[in-house]
Amino acid sequence: xxxxxxxxxxNTETSVTRDLTDKIVATLGKTSxxxxxxxxxxxxxITHTWTKAREVPKAERSDAQRAALAQSDALIEExxxxxxxxxxxxxxxxxxxxxxxxxxxxxxxAGETFRYTENGPEGLLSGKRAILAVASGGTPVGxxxxxxxxxxxxxxxxxxxxxxSIVAADKLAFNPEETIADAHxxxxxxxxxx
Numbered sequence: 001x002x003x004x005x006x007x008x009x010x011n012t013e014t015s016v017t018r019d020l021t022d023k024i025v026a027t028l029g030k031t032s033x034x035x036x037x038x039x040x041x042x043x044x045x046i047t048h049t050w051t052k053a054r055e056v057p058k059a060e061r062s063d064a065q066r067a068a069l070a071q072s073d074a075l076i077e078e079x080x081x082x083x084x085x086x087x088x089x090x091x092x093x094x095x096x097x098x099x100x101x102x103x104x105x106x107x108x109x110a111g112e113t114f115r116y117t118e119n120g121p122e123g124l125l126s127g128k129r130a131i132l133a134v135a136s137g138g139t140p141v142g143x144x145x146x147x148x149x150x151x152x153x154x155x156x157x158x159x160x161x162x163x164x165s166i167v168a169a170d171k172l173a174f175n176p177e178e179t180i181a182d183a184h185x186x187x188x189x190x191x192x193x194x
Contacts, residue, residue, distance in 0.1 A: 002032045004082035008100040009090045009135075010039050016169050017088030020133035020183055024086045024167065027191040034078050038099035044071065046105045054109055072106040079107055084129045085161065087152070091136035091170070095147040104155055113159040123160025130156050130164045131190065133183075137173035141166060165190060 005025055009015040025033060050072070053065035061069070079085070090097060096104075107113055114123050132152055139146050153164050167190065169183035 001028065001030055001084060002034065002082045003028060003030050003084045003086055004034045004036065004078050005086045005088075006036045006038065006100070006103065007088040008038045008097045008103070009088055010097065010099070011090075012037075012039055015088070015090070016135035016172060016180065016183075017090050017133050019180075020135070020167055020169065020187070021086050021088045023184060023187050024131055024133060024190070027187050028084065028086075034082060036075075036078065036103070038097075038103055042099055043075075043102040043106060045102055072109060075103065075107050076109065076112050079113065079125060079128075079159075082128065084131065085156075086131050086133065089132045089134045089148060089152060091134065091139045091146065091148045094139055094145050096151060108155065108159060121158060123158055123162075126160040126162070128161045128163070130161050132164065132166045134166055134168045134170060135172060136168075136170040139170060141168040141170045 003025055005021055007015075007018050007021055009017045012018070047068070049064070049068045053061060053068040054072075056065055087100075089100065092098075110116065113125055114121050116122075132149060134141055134149060136146075139148075141149050149166060156162070156164055167183050167186045169179045171179045
């Protein structure tokens with residue numbers, strides 16, 4: 001199995017989501033892990049040049065247009081290569097970190113990870129699984145103020161990944177030890193269900 005591990009916490013030393021992604025990857029077992037750390041190696045924001053380049057058919061792109069899309073192409077190849085995504089998702093201000101949003105903007109591309117049909121959009125990355133390792137001080141997963149997990153489920157489903165599990169450590173400001181212990185138990189249960 002190939003796992004694509006994505007860490008997005010700006011906290012590189014004591015991050016709960018990094019601890020959870022470590023444990024999830026170890027629990028799943030693996031033949032190969034592709035690691036993308038969006039805090040240590042931030043991705044660029046999309047630009048006017050990028051948006052125009054993606055509209056040009058591959059065979060007709062200039063060198064500058066190919067260069068503008070090179071990072072996006074590499075990220076999409078990582079997605080295609082993986083059977084399972086393990087995404088560290090700290091909830092920042094009720095939503096996803098900007099670093100993770102940059103990744104989403106670069107991988108959500110018509111004709112590459114989804115396409116439009118007469119019946120609406122169709123994801124092109126079906127047959128994959130995603131596990132979100134969520135950490136929050138006090139934004140309960142699935143609540144009216146959680147704009148992170150619903151958004152991630154939608155984006156992943158949009159590109160064809162509908163098998164999405166969540167490991168939640170969402171009460172860290174109130175009871176960190178119990179919250180982390182509960183998240184570790186959720187990881188064990190994920191492994192048993194696999």
